[in-house]
Amino acid sequence: MALMITNECINCDVCEPACPNSAIFQGEEIYEINPDLCTECVGHYDKPQCQSVCPIDCIPLNPNVVETKEQLLNKYYLLTAVK
Template sequence: MSLMITDECINCDVCEPECPNNAISQGEEIYQIDPNLCTQCVGHYDEPQCQQVCPVDCIPLDPAHPETQEQLHAKYLQISGKA
């Protein structure tokens, strides 16, 4: 699954630079995650970096975008040009 940012986001700006896929951007009110680019850091790190740095713990799994580890890895390969 890709991740999502909930409305508890305080716009602290720490998650955006941590994303290796540039999936996080400033939305109209809070940051948002592009599910087409989010791989939960599969291929880059062992754990999602945005979740690690978020001070308010507002980045859960996005139930609207279910994906297996294999699908996340395939997306990583495509995004990184290693496919």
């Protein structure tokens, strides 16, 4: 699954630079995550960095974007051109 940022986001700006895939961007009201770029940090780190730095815990899994660890790793390979 990709991650998502909920309405509890306080726009603290710590998640965006923590994302190795540049999947996080400033939306109209809060930060948002592009599911096409989110790998939950698979291939980069052991756990999602945005979740690690978020001070209010508003970045859960996105139930609308279900992906296996293998799919996330394949997305990582495509995004980073590592094979």
